[in-house]
Amino acid sequence: MKPDWDKLMEAFKDSETQLVADVDCTAEGKPICDNAGVKGFPTLKYGDPSDLQDYQGGRDYDSLEKFVKESLKPVCSPANLDLCDDEKKAEIEKLQAMSDEDLAASIETESKKLEAAEEEFKSEVQKLQETYQKLMEDKDNKIAEVKAAGLGLMKSVQAAKGKAAKDEL
Incomplete structure (x- = not known):
């Protein structure tokens, strides 16, 4: 899988909206992996960096590339409110209005x-x-x-x- 992943990182290295990267969970990246709930290797995660989801698809290059092209794009989030529907915007605004302690x-x-x-x-x-x-x-x-x-x-x-x-x- 590593060669396909490296090829995928190369293919999307200049993308402004899609980040394909890897983290060494045994070295400096261990805190990132612990925070993301990585329990085994290799683990593929995607989505909002503060709420990464487990990738469950194929692990060959074609499957990975298709997933990146179709699924890894900006989504509704506090940083992209313009992509949210009214209900999600209201939910985000409610959370943003909370004090840091309450949140x-x-x-x-x-x-x-x-x-x-x-x-x-x-x-x-x-x-x-x-x-x-x-x-x-x-x-x-x-x-x-x-x-x-x-x-x-x-x-x-x-x-x-x-x-x-x-x-x-």
Whole structure:
């Protein structure tokens, strides 16, 4: 993927509206990556730098180029109010009217909701994993019981009887 990404960066290096870049999350870029929620490599993000979204598309050059051309353009934001509909403008203006403290508190509240959702997800996945493990153990035990009860021997006898019947013909 790296060669295609480098080619993409080169193709859009002079763009005034589309930035294609990379960040080394293991060095000086680590704080940026931590802030953006990067957990694995390579991770592709796009959008408003203060609210980057995960890219889910193809990772070959053609898919990446198509995405950049079709999706990476100026969007409604505090910096581009002219691109907003009336409802979004009103929402932005309401947020801009908040004090810095109130805005920070609201961000913290919503961020905690995200963290809680992530924790709930992890907890439920752990429960599912434990259930899966128990089901696998139960299945393995039942298979062992059936085999111990002589299923393999029964099949051998059945096969031998079938062979003997064919030999008699």
